[in-house]
Structure formats: structure tokens, C-alpha cells
Amino acid sequence: MKIVAGRASQVLASRVAAALNCELLPCEFRSFPDGELYTRVDATTLDGEPVAIIQSVTSDTDFVCLLQLIEACEGLDASKISVVIPYLGYARQDKRFKSGEPISVRALARCIFADEVFVINPHSAEALKYFENARSIEALDAAPLLGEHFRKTKNVELIVAPDDGAAALAATVAGRAGLEHDVLEKTRLSAEDVEIKPKTLDVAGRNVALVDDIISTGGTIVKATTLLKELGASEVYVACVHAVLVPGAALRMLNAGVKEVIATDTLETIFSRISVAELIARRLTDTATSK
Ligand code: R5P
Numbered sequence: 449m450k451i452v453a454g455r456a457s458q459v460l461a462s463r464v465a466a467a468l469n470c471e472l473l474p475c476e477f478r479s480f481p482d483g484e485l486y487t488r489v490d491a492t493t494l495d496g497e498p499v500a501i502i503q504s505v506t507s508d509t510d511f512v513c514l515l516q517l518i519e520a521c522e523g524l525d526a527s528k529i530s531v532v533i534p535y536l537g538y539a540r541q542d543k544r545f546k547s548g549e550p551i552s553v554r555a556l557a558r559c560i561f562a563d564e565v566f567v568i569n570p571h572s573a574e575a576l577k578y579f580e581n582a583r584s585i586e587a588l589d590a591a592p593l594l595g596e597h598f599r600k601t602k603n604v605e606l607i608v609a610p611d612d613g614a615a616a617l618a619a620t621v622a623g624r625a626g627l628e629h630d631v632l633e634k635t636r637l638s639a640e641d642v643e644i645k646p647k648t649l650d651v652a653g654r655n656v657a658l659v660d661d662i663i664s665t666g667g668t669i670v671k672a673t674t675l676l677k678e679l680g681a682s683e684v685y686v687a688c689v690h691a692v693l694v695p696g697a698a699l700r701m702l703n704a705g706v707k708e709v710i711a712t713d714t715l716e717t718i719f720s721r722i723s724v725a726e727l728i729a730r731r732l733t734d735t736a737t738s739k
Contacts, residue, residue, distance in 0.1 A: 452517055454503025456510045460713050461502040463725035487516040498528035500732050504535040531562040532728055534714035535690045539571035554578035568714050569661050569689040590712050591617050593722050594687045595624025604657040604685050610672040614660045621659050632672055652680030663688045666697035670704040683707040691717045
């Protein structure tokens with residue numbers, strides 16, 4: 449198998465290639481003067497070899513790049529195309545919240561033609577059913593890796609989800625870490641503003657880890673941290689799978705008193721200290737040997 453690293457997942461793809469001891473195909477990415485994206489996989493043929501394309505989708509350009517890479521690998525005669533989308537953007541618009549809105553993730557997902565698609569912790573399971581042009585679609589779960597981190601560091605005593613949407617993630621993280629878990633109640637007032645109220649938490653004097661699938665503006669984490677501090681929590685650590693982190697998000701969280709932010713490398717940030725490379729490599733190996 450050969451690995452193709454999309455422009456948004458260069459480091460992660462090279463880690464997967466190293467884990468699999470596979471060749472990483474060089475690619476060229478640049479923009480035309482009018483802004484259109486030029487993408488090229490630097491090979492003359494794949495000679496009927498399977499290929500895995502690894503590309504997160506954080507922007508419209510990333511998505512176009514992913515489509516270009518799939519088409520390029522088809523043109524190079526790959527025997528099988530596996531697509532790994534470490535972070536699938538647009539997945540928060542997984543339903544029509546108002547009439548006239550698109551199901552954005554559906555619009556994207558059905559453009560992806562591949563033999564198999566893997567998505568790491570998609571925002572909702574709902575998103576996966578829209579990959580109607582993939583022969584197989586599967587979610588990979590990075591939550592145990594976050595749990596393993598806290599099991600080793602032993603620096604927190606309680607895992608907390610900032611809202612119901614993150615409750616299952618918190619349960620898995622806590623299970624692997626061997627810790628208790630709880631959930632806060634969140635009401636979203638607008639795209640930028642959320643209100644958080646406590647459930648039945650006893651955080652006083654304890655080190656707590658807030659866990660979420662995505663951190664974007666940091667608004668959810670800031671509110672939750674402020675609340676936990678008011679309730680007497682000692683240190684508040686934060687862990688997420690996908691550190692989207694819009695400009696200012698990290699500073700906002702640290703200013704709110706967050707002790708440390710830990711993320712996986714589905715997106716390449718300064719907080720990406722937990723790698724999902726082995727998780728991806730294992731799954732690619734399993735499917736390669738089962739066919
Ligand atoms: C929302 O449902 C997600 O699970 C995250 O809680 C949310 O995307 C975090 O966004 P932000 O960092 O902007 O509050």
C-alpha cells in the first residue's frame with residue numbers, strides 16, 4: 449500500500465506511513481493565479497497497488513484537494529482507494545435546523561467515491577450515513593487514546609463533558625482512564641454564545657479534565673471552566689479530539705484558567721500531543737488483510 453498525504457494532514461500521514469512501513473508518495477500543492485488549486489501526486493502509475501489518502505477537511509480548499517487526490521489516484525490506476533478523513537468539517541450541520549438550509553455534511557459526503565472511508569470521531573454518527581458513494585464507511589474512535597493519556601499522567605481525578613453531546617466521549621475517556629465522569633448542561637444561545645449550568649457535580653478541590661470532540665472558538669470550554677472554577681475545582685485540564693481552534697481560541701481558554709490543552713493530531717496544532725497514526729495504521733492493515 450502507498451500513502452498519499454493531503455495538504456491538511458502532512459505530518460499525520462507521514463506518521464501513518466512510518467507505522468505501516470509504506471511509501472509516502474510526494475505531492476505537489478499550489479494555487480493558480482485565479483485561486484484555483486493545483487494538486488498532483490508525483491507518480492506515473494500505482495500499477496494496481498492500493499492507496500490510502502489521508503486528508504482532514506477544515507476548509508473548502510481542503511475538501512477540493514481531497515476530491516482532486518481521489519481522482520488523481522483513480523487516474524494512476526490504484527487497485528483500491530482508502531480515504532482517511534481525520535477531521536471531517538461541516539459535520540455540525542448534519543440536519544436542516546431551519547427550512548432552506550442544506551445538510552452540509554451530506555452535500556460533501558456524497559461527492560466522495562472510494563472503496564472505503566474512515567472518519568475519526570465524526571461529530572455525529574448521522575454524518576456517516578451520507579457517504580452513499582463509498583463502498584464502506586467507518587468511524588474510528590480516538591477517545592481511548594485520550595483516556596490512556598490521563599491514565600498515565602494521573603493528573604486529573606474526574607472527567608467532565610461540557611454538554612450532553614460529549615457525554616459518550618467523556619464516558620469512554622473516563623473508562624480507559626479508570627476515573628469517574630459527569631456532564632454539564634449546555635444551552636447554545638447563538639453561534640458564539642453558550643450558557644452552562646451544573647448537574648450534580650462535586651468538583652470542589654479536585655483536578656478535572658473537560659473533554660469534547662471539537663474545540664473551535666473555545667467558547668464552550670471557557671464557560672465550562674469558569675463554572676468548574678466557581679464550583680471550587682482545583683486545576684482544569686482540557687482534552688479534545690479535533691483542535692479546530694479559530695484564532696484567539698487558545699488564548700481565551702488559557703485566560704479562563706485552563707491549565708493545559710491536549711489534542712490529537714487529526715489537526716496539526718501545538719496541542720496535538722496524542723497521535724492517531726497507530727489507530728489509522730491498524731485499521732488500514734486489518735482491511736487490507738481481510739480482502
Ligand atoms: C458542539 O456540539 C461540539 O461538540 C463542540 O462542543 C463545539 O463545536 C465547540 O465549539 P466552541 O469551541 O466554538 O464552543
